Amino acid sequence: MSGRAPGVVVGVDIGGTKVLAGVVDAEGRVTRTARRTTPGRRVVTSRVEDALVEAVVEAAAGAPLAGVGVAAAGLVDRAGERVMFAPHLPWQGEPLRELLADRLGCAVLLDNDANCAARAEATHGAARGAGSALMITMGTGIGGAVLLDGRVVRGANGMAGEFGHMQVVPDGLTCECGRRGCWEQYSSGNALVRHARAALAAGQPSVLHETADGDLDRVSGPMVTAAAGSGDPVAAQAFASVGDWLGVGTANLVAALDPEVVMVGGGLSAAGDLLLEPARAALRRSLVGGAHRRTPDVLAARLGPQAGMIGAALLVSAAHAQR
């Protein structure tokens, strides 16, 4: 418990759909959680802050707060004071850290959710003991983080780790960001669904015809992931393509950074080796200098949906340790 103020440390992960708060102990164990629904993007910002404060207070259950860490699904400024922009949250530069510190009466620290998840995996999860690691988060798109010497690289604008918008195909598929050929158009939940729909539309046999009631628009990432788990050929084929592109893009990052370990998190990582085996094969095939290096392991992240919350709590411990 060295370096900790008395009381409990609470980590909060705020995403587009839910607010998840938890008391996290010094070993990264979550001892009590609370949850709220995210009020949405088009509400006054104080309503989101209300939900966040309520979840923290409920999780703490009366214990004094040693500090609160917040993992936000959005762009956090370099100083860790503000959420500058978030696709599913109303904040646009409000001084969130200070507002929450005033309301909660304790130290509050703030970072991006992918950074927090990476920090948690590096300290208590899949990259424990690694000096350097990449975290690649496979959700609707691709998020990520770079860990060097055990620290998250935040970048000059707090924007390091935007792997999903690295261009892998010139004049390729159009991306939500307005450009073309972004990596996440080929390797992500969206790509998975696109592959599955194309195969279903071509009449390939699959359990997904039934799961989606014959309506291709209803096919979702979690549906394809579940189908893959039960051996569905269309789902397996979609994961093979998405996994292959995961390995190709990972090889680019490994060429640049030469990390010890690559972790893959996010919803798609639930498919395990169906995603990771094609990624490992493509990484071995695509990586420069294979004869002179140890190709990094590609591991599934271990902490699951609690990673962001645990990593947020680690912000508090790290700040205490630096005093």
Place this chain on the structure above:
Amino acid sequence: MSGRAPGVVVGVDIGGTKVLAGVVDAEGRVTRTARRTTPGRRVVTSRVEDALVEAVVEAAAGAPLAGVGVAAAGLVDRAGERVMFAPHLPWQGEPLRELLADRLGCAVLLDNDANCAARAEATHGAARGAGSALMITMGTGIGGAVLLDGRVVRGANGMAGEFGHMQVVPDGLTCECGRRGCWEQYSSGNALVRHARAALAAGQPSVLHETADGDLDRVSGPMVTAAAGSGDPVAAQAFASVGDWLGVGTANLVAALDPEVVMVGGGLSAAGDLLLEPARAALRRSLVGGAHRRTPDVLAARLGPQAGMIGAALLVSAAHAQR
């Protein structure tokens, strides 16, 4: 002079064609140099070490050696003990650092030449004062280095910064490395020459017809760079394409690492804005999140061919400072 042992610090840069040694003072100024021809790749390794020792002794001119830093054009192991592999040098894992320390009777430190050049530019050159920077070296191929918190990221295998073999075109042009679509096939001295030759073969008017005596095989990177400087349209067009691809690949690295500054070094950087302006335009066009960030400056490296030598000497100062 704090932290320096008495005597002079010598930096040595050993490439495929020459060995360049120089006495470097605490402000990064080179006060005396010596040069030898690299004995080649197919000689006994001791001959290369002889040339290196001779150049150091001549540069020191009788002054006691406080330490020697070596920048080698090859893969240096993570510990900085050995050159594991070098395309133009005979070393294959010999314990070079120790061998040279024994022969020179002083501390010797060893790193890859691109890392040394980046360290020099960060301390005394284009990235002075920047917390994070990328160095992109545009020669025959693309080399590079990542600087974070003023330190070079060496990587788990000492192989960070291999930017040239990031894949930018699926099933693209064949690369010397055996794969296809590597960045350096689109943006490098080799790419520049390929563009120029194609334009000349198509009969486009250019001073290069004359410079190369009508023999396309004689067209070289330095020739095209010189022609561009005098306003030659074929050379300018070749630089426009290479510069555009430089910006596209740079955008990928900036998305991942969000550095403050991007430095471009190597022979092609002599073309200045002919190379850098198309690169800046492509970076602005290709970089994600432009509305929420400051796009990093793309600057020409400043220290030229002495950067490796100066950065090698900095290895010694850094080691002294850590004592």
